[in-house]
Structure formats: C-alpha cells, structure tokens
Amino acid sequence: MQAIPQTNTVVKLDEPLRTRLTALSDLKSRSPQSLVNAAIEEYLTREETYEREKAEDSQRWQKFQQSGHAVPHSSVAEWLDSWGSDIELPCPK
Secondary structure, rough: OOOOOOOOOOOOOOOHHHHHHHHHHHHHHHOOOHHHHHHHHHHHHHHHHHHHHHHHHHHHHHHHHHHHOOOOHHHHHHHHHHOOOOOOOOOOO
16 A cells, blocks of 8 residues: 655644643544544545535525425325335335
C-alpha cells in the first residue's frame, strides 16, 4: 500500500481547547495530531453527506414541482404497517 503524502496545515486553538485536546490524547494514548485528523475526517464525512442529501432533496422537490406526482400518505402508511408481517407490501410508487 502506498503512503498518502501529508501536508502541514496550521490550526490555531484557544488555550482551553488545546488543553482538552492534550488531555484526551493522553487518555487515549494517541497523538493530538491523530485526534485532530480523526475529528476533521468525521466532520467532513458528515458535512459531505448532508450536502449530498440536501442536493438530492432539492432535485426531488424540483421533480415534484414539475410533475405534481406524489405518493399518498395512506399508501405509505399501509406499506410501513406491513413491515415485519408475513406479507410485506412493495414500496408504493
């Protein structure tokens, strides 16, 4: 496996945050850098997912505005009520 090149980025932390980071890194026996990397990775993944879902929602809304097609609540409720039963209904369209 090939190593991913690393670059330096300066992150300025206030003293209370730096103290907390240092304490947590000691508790976890991990470097502050590894905790910061993990936190940034988690944040980016969460925010990228949010933005992707927001774009999908916007596309669905535009499609609905153009077509006016929607699945009635009663059909969705009936479908959900069938979950876990011996006869699960197909997803309404």
